[in-house]
Amino acid sequence: MFEGFLDQAAQRSLVEDIRRVVAHAPLFTPTTPSGKAMTVRMTSAGRVGWVTDHSGYRYEPAHPNGTAWPPIPDAVLEIWRAVGSKDRDPDSCLINFYGEDAKMGMHQDRDEGDFSWPVVSVSLGDEALFRIGNTTRGGKTESLWLRSGDVVVMGGEARLAYHGVDRVKHGSSLLLPKGGRINLTLRVVAD
Numbered sequence: 595m596f597e598g599f600l601d602q603a604a605q606r607s608l609v610e611d612i613r614r615v616v617a618h619a620p621l622f623t624p625t626t627p628s629g630k631a632m633t634v635r636m637t638s639a640g641r642v643g644w645v646t647d648h649s650g651y652r653y654e655p656a657h658p659n660g661t662a663w664p665p666i667p668d669a670v671l672e673i674w675r676a677v678g679s680k681d682r683d684p685d686s687c688l689i690n691f692y693g694e695d696a697k698m699g700m701h702q703d704r705d706e707g708d709f710s711w712p713v714v715s716v717s718l719g720d721e722a723l724f725r726i727g728n729t730t731r732g733g734k735t736e737s738l739w740l741r742s743g744d745v746v747v748m749g750g751e752a753r754l755a756y757h758g759v760d761r762v763k764h765g766s767s768l769l770l771p772k773g774g775r776i777n778l779t780l781r782v783v784a785d
């Protein structure tokens with residue numbers, strides 16, 4: 595965990611980059627394979643983007659509306675190169691938006707083809723209570739508040755750790771005028 599990795603100016607600039615991505619690839623409400631709407635809204639940048647619907651969890655080369663995902667902004671790639679890997683760039687940047695009452699249940703990130711690459715996560719906006727456990731469901735977990743500008747790397751042992759977001763403290767940051775939290779997750783998909 596890199597606390598306060600991004601300064602205010604870097605955070606504001608990233609928000610502008612994300613606004614440009616969202617202008618091309620609008621946020622959508624994903625549904626789980628069992629048909630339940632998730633509470634986060636999401637979109638992606640990169641060669642492929644993560645989607646979920648009745649057909650399952652997977653990476654797709656296009657947004658559900660049929661258009662190609664926009665490229666990953668350079669400033670986002672720079673974060674990956676600094677803390678993730680210099681050997682290759684990520685294929686995908688998932689953009690999660692947490693409004694009031696949004697959360698994310700405990701899960702593993704395992705739709706990628708190669709778990710030797712880390713997952714890099716960037717938090718912007720409202721504070722979130724992040725929970726991380728073991729590589730098997732259940733057991734002891736650890737909770738930490740992720741604040742705007744924090745960067746988390748899930749690699750090695752932690753790459754397949756169960757994790758989730760229990761809650762977001764709405765209005766705890768001034769970065770986004772209407773409140774809310776943006777989380778970026780960078781991943782090598784490798785297939």
Ligand SMILES: O=C(O)CCC(=O)C(=O)O
Nearest residue numbers: 688690703715759777779
């Ligand atoms: O919002 C977060 O901090 C975590 C997001 C996450 O785990 C995911 O998108 O897979």
Ligand SMILES: [Fe+2]
Nearest residue numbers: 701702703757
């Ligand atoms: Fe995840």
